[in-house]
Amino acid sequence: MGSRYRVPVAIEEVCLDTVTASAAALTASLDVGQVIYGVNTGFGGSADSRTKKVEELQRTLIRELHYGIGTSFASKPGPAVAVTDSRRKKRKLSFPEYGEHLLPNAWVRASILIRINSLIVGHSGVRRVVVETMSQLLNHDILPEIPLRGSISASGDLSPLSYIAGAVQGKPTVQVRLGQQDGTHRSMTAAEALAEAGVAPVKLAAKEGLAIVNGTAISAGVASLALWKAHHLAIMAQILTCMSVEALCGTDESFDPLFARVRPHPGQIDCSNNMYRFLQDSKLVCHNDGNNDSLRQDRYSIRTASQWLGPVLEDLLLAHRQVHTELNSVTDNPIQDKSTDRMLHGGNFQAKAITSAMEKVRQAVQSIGRMLFAQCTELINPSTNRGLPPNLTAEDPSTSFVMKAVDIMTAALQSELGFLANPVGSHVQTAEMGNQSLNSLALISARYTHTAVDVLTQLEAAHLFALCQALDLRALNLKFLDEFKSQFLQATEEALADHTPLTPVDGNPVFTELWSAFLLQLEQTTKVDSERRFHLVMESLQPILIRHFASGQSSSTLMSSIISWTETCASLSLQTFQASKKDYWQHTDATPILGKASRQIYVFLRETLRIPFLRSDHIRTPYPEVAEAGLDEHCNSNPHSNTVGSYITTIYEALRDGDFDDPAMKCLRDAQ
Secondary structure (H helix, E strand, O other): OHHHHOOOOOOOHHHHHHHHHHHHHHHHHHHOOOOOOOOOEOOHHHOOOEOOOHHHHHHHHHHHOOOOOOOOOOOOOOOOEEOOOHHHHOOOOOOOOOOOOEOOHHHHHHHHHHHHHHHOOOOOOOOHHHHHHHHHHHHOOEEEOOEOOOOOOEOEOHHHHHHHHHHHHOOOOOEEEEEOOOOOEEEEEHHHHHHHHOOOOOOOOOOHHHHHHOOOHHHHHHHHHHHHHHHHHHHHHHHHHHHHHHHOOOOOHHHOHHHHHHOOOHHHHHHHHHHHHHOOOOOOOOOOOOOOOOOOOOOHHHHOHHHHHHHHHHHHHHHHHHHHHHHOOOOOOOEEEOOOOEEEOOOOOOOHHHHHHHHHHHHHHHHHHHHHHHHHHHHHOOOOOOOOOHHHOOOOOOOOOOOHHHHHHHHHHHHHHHHHOOOOHHHOOOEOOOOEOOOOOHHHHHHHHHHHHHHHHHHHHHHHHHHHHHHHHHHHHHHHHHHHHHHHHHHHHHHOOOOOOOOOHHHOHHHHHHHHHHHHHHHHOOOOOHHHHHHHHHHHOHHHHHHHHOOOOOHHHHHHHHHHHHHHHHHHHHHHHHHHHHHHHHOOOOHHHOOHHHHHHHHHHHHHOOOOOOOHHHHOOOOHHHHHHOOOOOOOOOOOOOOHHHHHHHHHHHHHOOOOHHHHHHHHHHHO
16 A cells, blocks of 8 residues: 555664674674675676675676666756656657556565565665664655566566665765655655755665666565455456346346355355355346246356456466565575574575465466456347346437447457467576576566556456446337336237137236236347337237137237237337336336346446446537537537547446445445
8 A cells, every 4th residue: 555655665673673783793703704695796607706895796696687678868967857748748658647668656666665674674775774774665656666577586676776875875876756745756866855855865785786786676566566466356347247147137046155065165155155145136147947048047157256356366466465475575695694693695585485476466367357257248239138238328229339339349348458468488598697597577577467457457347338328228118018018918908808708818818918018028029129029029029919819719800909009019019118218218227127236336437437328429429519500419519529538448447446446345244
């Protein structure tokens, strides 16, 4: 949280005392002539060299690790440069507010915090002034501009961490961003920033440069933020799946607790319990007995969701344990044995645990995406969506194809997730005079995990947009059926009154069969525009009437009555449908039919984010002069009209920025 929300940092005095003792022990070891790697030797494959200039060695290390590609003007002399400088404006930005070759601010904060947490354990031989100054960087919001690329995360994230060390030193060659009261940052040198904040620069002593750069803090920090977001997306995936069950009129039978009891994988247990409870109170969940010749069970995208997501949750939890351990570890080299004051040389900087965690997270993200993509395509396709209109249009299907592009978009996003799921750790190259023949590539893996998480966020946004559209279409259809049923009953009774009596018509098997057939035909004719659709539906019901009334009746009289009934009911159903649609457009609310979780998310999207039940006039290009002239009654005169993409972007930004976290966590708490 500190990395995202600038929480102040304080170090307990007992930790500082431990740090002081560690520094004193290092000094004592040097005084008796011990040879200590990186303190009085060279580095890496050059560790066979020796020097007595221990402080100069640290400055050399930091200086020569500043090799990353950052901003082109970062090292140019001159006054402090505002981030809004015209030179910056001309650059293409791939990260908002950061620049495409620099770590985002939140990543930098996380890295500084984690490096402090490692050093204060007291195994690294640094003085308290080092960790105190690092904490002052955070408290004054002084963030070094750290190049995005260039670390193989072998001997730690050497080059990225060197920019933190440069900021601690107050180097005029290191560019930083100083936070302002309005939340913006000004770009300036580390020397200028420390002076403005009243923080004294540190002259590094023996081992202190190495202690800062020789660790996994950058990889671990970036990984922790990616994992944090992946956890939230996994929660949302469970909620979206339940919304898919409702939108597809699926069953909660798939999540019956018995399945998890007889196959007790922990992830499946959690998943099925959550989803079973998320669906409580839903009026859309069906209990399929197979008697209507439809599919006896739901398709895999929702029926096997708990079995699919369960292992994903377990992978995320294992990744969480790996990252959590790394965040609370000493990861530099050499380290000091506090019980004997010996300096031990090893390889805790090897960040393979982070790589392992991130590979699992990207695989998990891909699996979540694959499931949601399958649900979304099933929802949009009239052949699989159980009676919803093609492309989830709220208008005639010949005039609007609104979700077809969303279908294409989700396919593109899922394809990218498939590519990003490939392992990074299998691309290791030998580096640094052959010394670093094994290197974790943890930071690269963590970076690509952030990309994958962002792509999944976009996919979830698109799916949620489609889901709420589908849920409104279900609510509209139920409203129409509720209003039309009694009218259909009355029209049927009146049209056939001269034939076999139908009283009480509502309980009459003829009417029951007619209504069931009407519902089935309505589901099977969603591709047809309304005016023709309802006439086709009523015509398809004629054989039922002929079969029930033909015996002993004049065929010409009966057919005349049936034709009259057909015309009356077709016209009545069309009028009722159009009236229901108009009324629902004006008073859109699907909450009475939704389950507990769906209701929370639906309300947040419709009321807080103000994403509408989409019609063409919401996205029609605004031409005020045409509307004023009355040339097009459907023309949108609003100069601030939206696109499908702008609505999905609003949802994406809310997911990305954590706005859905509270309603999602409430769903989770209510399910416990």
